[in-house]
Amino acid sequence: MPELPEVETVVRGLRPLFVGQTIARCAHASPLMIDADSRNFVKQLSGRKCLRIDRQGKWIFCRLDGDDTLAIHLGMTGRLSVEPFDREILPHTHLRLCFTGEKNELRFRDPRRFGEILLVNGESFEERFGPNRLGPDALSIKASHLSACMESTTRAVKAVLLDQRSLAGVGNIYADEALYEARIHPGQPGRELTKDEIQRLATTVRAVLKRAIQSGGSTIRDYVDASGEPGSFQNKHRVYGREGKPCKRCRSPIELDRSIVSGRSTHWCRVCQMNSYQETSDSHSGSRVTKA
Ligand SMILES: [Zn+2]
Missing domain, CATH: 1.10.8.50 (Helicase, Ruva Protein; domain 3)
Known part of the structure; x- marks a missing residue:
């Protein structure tokens, strides 16, 4: 299972590519992984700018404009990868984000599905990731x-x-x-x-x-x-x-x-x-x- 150093390494690879970029569209969000009506999830992500990418413990937090956070946990077998949008889509790909003007897209693949993908607003972020739920890094x-x-x-x-x-x-x-x-x-x-x-x-x-x-x-x-x-x-x-x-x-x-x-x-x-x-x-x- 990826632990802090592996997740930090992933985050360091993503920051230069996606911070400051706008999500043109969410090309795919698997209802198996998204803890909400996934059509609404797809709609909410489109047009949002990624302001920063933070990490706390094993969680990755993509901070979006409008005070929402796309929170991703890699679980046991989760993997975030940057790939050309026309590359073959492998089985167990649960999320695809296309950014404006980018030839590459961000994909989340997780065969065992212990990972998590959440879209949370400022208030529910505190509930879900406040000090009672997640300790300091x-x-x-x-x-x-x-x-x-x-x-x-x-x-x-x-x-x-x-x-x-x-x-x-x-x-x-x-x-x-x-x-x-x-x-x-x-x-x-x-x-x-x-x-x-x-x-x-x-x-x-x-x-x-x-x-x-x-x-x-x-x-x-x-x-x-x-x-x-x-x-x-x-x-x-x-x-x-x-x-x-x-x-x-x-x-x-x-x-x-x-x-x-x-x-x-x-x-x-x-x-x-x-x-x-x-x-x-x-x-x-x-x-x-x-x-x-
Ligand atoms: Zn010894």
């Missing part, structure tokens, strides 16, 4: 905010990082990478983190995301940016996708665990990330930890 996350998210929760620190209401943009890859760099056990309850650990975690979250953006994000399965280029940060992962391979710090094998955060695969180093914590259960999972 992880790229500039502050230790004080992270501390407030962690201080009273017994949830695993990794689960808090993945919660988009706490901070927006971190998914499975970058949660694992940031926790490894900060030497924090992914299953450690949020409220047991020390001040130092929270400070370290805020720093590593920002640093890992920045480095990933510099590499154009991570391509695990099929992610490519708006011009079709894959990312290369997957070659620099220290834990994600490296199960069984030696830790780059201590040479112990990186472990893959599905019980630390249920339903998610967690990659971590039992030696480097145990730190001042030790397991209390005899489970090999390392999911239950307490202070040593």
